[in-house]
Amino acid sequence: MAERKMVSVQEIAGIYPVKDADRIEKAKVLGWIVVVGKDMGLKPGDHVAYFEVDCLLPADDPRYAAFQKRGVKTLIVEDPNTGKDVEVSGHVLRTVRLRGTYSQGLIMPLSELGIDPETPVGADVTREAGVYKYEELPPLRGGDMIGPFGSAYASKSDAPRLQNLTDVWSELVGLRATPTVKVDGTSTTIARDDNGIAHVYSRNWEIKPECTNMVVAQRDGLVDALEPGMAIQFELVGLGIQSNRLKLRRPTPFVFAVWRNHRKINRSDWPQACLNHAVPVLDAARWRLEGSVEDMVAKVDGLRGCVTDGVLDEGIVWHLDADQLLSSDVAGRLSANRCFKIINNKYLLKHGL
Template identity: 35%
Template sequence: MKRKLASIQSVLAIDPIANADAIELARIQGWQCVVKKGEFRVGDAGVFFEIDSVPPDDERFAFLWRPKDGSMVAQPANFRLRTLRLRGMLSQGLLMPLAQFPEIPSGLTTGSDVTEILRITKWEPQIPLNDEVDGPFLPGVPKTDEMRVQSVPEVLTEIAGKPYVITVKCDGTSATYGMNRQTGVFTVCGRNWSIKRGTNAYWHAAEKYGLEALLGRFPQWIIQAELVGPGIQKNRLGLKGIELRVFNVYDQERGRYLDHDEAAAMLATHGLPMVDVLERGESFAHDQASLLALAEGFYPGTQNEREGLVIRPQTETHSLVLGGRLSFKAISNRFLLKGGD
């Protein structure tokens, strides 16, 4: 499912904020954000911009980066919507009146994606590695990007009562390894592109774990992992060298992900590290609040906030809500408030 960075949403609730005369809290989908007092009423439609959204350099958004004195400044190059705490309340994203965007067609309804109409892009972290783009991503292989539970709260109903597994989300960068079925060439990819062979961290990990030889023997497998270690993000796992934490094994011949236990057995056999399991059970019963609470914690052996969790059924399951596999994430609010990406 493609993430809706900007969408039309209805206000589900308005809550007062103690000792705040000018602002109040609006609840949209599974999110909450601070708005001007009186700007919205319950049931009103607005345009909701999720965290990590990068708005265009447009006068309607200039209040986000303009100094309090009102002086004209250009949009900062690294600007994006982030998680904030205002008057003690968590505020995630931005809600603006629908009337401010006349370019949105009048027939669109709640839930409609207006990301492209409003020229909203997604902020992506840049890792300081000497990697170079070699070409497109591996053909026929799904890219890695889970939806946040706040954006698709309906997934909680889909997974309820099912055997489940919750794994720790590592704060690194996505890496995909496999044989290109069209060319027969071992290929290393970042999140969106293949990476040239070289001394970069992606290829260093491939060599460290012998992935070219392994996947040459088993060309049906695609390994998707978080690349972590020094020089990647802030190395919150406190590692001394570049490592992988595998979160997906995809069978490109059959067009399916391996179930959790299948993947765990395969990875153990070949000495590949899997992401840590935080919780496993036979009947999923979490709600959004309990998942976000569970997401908070430290990476082992550190005082660094972990990024969050990934939640899946133990057996691969199709999601009607997501239009694909049933898999989603819960990001720690403590991590976000402390500057996590």
């Protein structure tokens, strides 16, 4: 899957009023709503820079000075010039609610960023904007990492948000997909290579096999279920793991994908051990793909109790059945993962994400 475009050139799809507000309004970009100042003078058709949530706006960049008073976080990144780890501090864009309206991301004029106004819509301008993707956990450091993510047997665990897929929604609606709960944990991939050796990976790195992720997978029979050339992907959740937002006491794996020779396979073909520890499947009729992108996002808002009674769930992932043909547009956007997600806005607000 292509790397997430943290900042891209996009077109304003619509401008709408905010109830009882004189100085702000809503701007629609792709499937996202962003609250903006009326003094920006935005109108449908304008080309702007759209910053996705999770962007870290560096404190030492004068273009983002005004944002720093809203709160600052620190991220460890690799300096592209030296290859060494350096600290970067800045404000992180999160989901907020203003006058009853969810606002996700940031819109800035291209001119304020020094970006050529003729840059085509959809272009990735993250580098020009000088921002970083903020991840809640700091990257693993030298003692834990033993190599890069191994992509021979599975792609990195990632799914685009439906709000970024508005241009292919009309095709997605007609496809067969299995809706599953998105579980908020530590993403893990375990692959057994052609020589029978099992490797364990975080989102971006191969890590030591004695890590908790591997120990739990071995305890629950997930490693033994893998034949050479197979891989499983799961979220590890429980006490002491990230923020344990699902309030589970025991480290628990939730399998969301199984691969064979770098091809994601349908749940009906999973080994029994993976099914025993799978993410919950939701009712296909209730969560079928229908209506508009906005309709689906609103429907997921407030989802709770699918994993832990009474507790908000992170969202839903729709996994496309493996035996159906996709257009080049959809296949290119989803890549081998063949899935997409909607994150529960109430969950984002509750946890400051």
